[in-house]
Amino acid sequence: MFEQFLNHIQQHHLCSHEDSILLAVSGGLDSMVMLQLFKEANFNVGVAHCNFQLREQDSDLDEKLVHETCIALGIPFFNQRFETESFAVAHGLSIQMAARELRYAWFDDLVKKYSYNLLATAHHFDDSMETVLLNITKGAATEGLTGIPLKNQYIIRPLLFTTRAQIEKYGAEKKVAWREDQSNLTDDYQRNFIRHHVIPKLREVNPSLESTWQQGIAKIQGDLELIHIAFEDWEKKFIRETEERTVIDKKAFDSFSSAVSVLWRFIKKYAFNFDQAREIVLAMQGQSGKRFLSPTHVLVIDREVIIITRHPQDWDTIVIDGSEQAVSLGPWKLSLSNGHVEVPRTSNMQVSIDADKLKFPLRWRKWQHGDSFQPLGMKNNKKLSDFLIDNKVSLPDKDTVTVLESEGTIVYVVGWRIDERVKISDETQRVLNISVEKV
Known part of the structure; x- marks a missing residue:
């Protein structure tokens, strides 16, 4: 297993001996074996242990084991105790999600404070299989079928090549000290139910489940690479993106029988869900102007395109007393200056008004x-x-239209048109020039 560990790291370029690696070690078998492997390979490591204070004395004994092991091995040890239950209640989270948020926030702080390059977690292939099954039951897309990623930013999973059974065998051979988390033996969590009941049944169907599954994931990962290449080509052909908006040509979906899935693959990054994608595709055939909201964005179906913008801001009214040279509202900047009657401005973005x-x-x-x-x-x-x-001003553009008024009367629809009653005439004595631009 040691050779497989080194080959796995080298093959996937997970880390090198020049790296400083923080190991997340709970005291369970998986993480204690990971610590043993890294130490045996002479990597530069430190250990981070989270005490979530959820199992009374057992949590303290886990902490004690990890600390004593680090002292014996001469490895830096970092420990943090969390008020997990109170954090979960305060933030409306499950205990599992609360523990996850707490530990990764702390890991991130440690990595930055002590200049670690990488954080290693002890997820193995059985964990990845469980993740795939959970993802399937929750309606995941293709990406959800590949399981736990080998690397995610600075986080690496150096044990994904191996199974729990192989880890148990190695731990016994090396006499690795570890502690069992009793909560892993219950069916209180979804992952435990899959581990104890679903996967054993799948092994009855296929005794070589792990190796077959690994081959399947390798195939899916190849398919995903092709999907991403094709999707990038599709985006280049049909989508225009600027800082202000994203515009999708409706023709982008003409050749797809599953237009909903294609649309969702793109708009999910704007926090739209699959059900909304289905409603949007249906609405594309109807009258333009219908809008859909995500927590962060607005999607509007226009005549020939779909337009996505951020939620419009609530802009406070700006009062201009005559002394200001330039003022801003939302994304717009308005500049005022005295002008000459002989050279009035005529552009909608640069106008001249009878002062x-x-x-x-x-x-x-x-x-x-x-x-x-x-x-x-x-x-x-x-x-x-x-x-x-x-x-023909689109709905997203309407959300940014502003007006300039004098004594309650609109004198300029900013960027579009001045009012007839304030135009330059033969009687004009003083001119106010106004320029507008996006900032």
């Missing part, structure tokens, strides 16, 4: 339903909502 038709302070705010103004060149007022529709 004598304004009264300070001006107010700059987001537009609201019910707003109206007299667009330049028109004789009558128009609802701003109709003006935006006429100009």
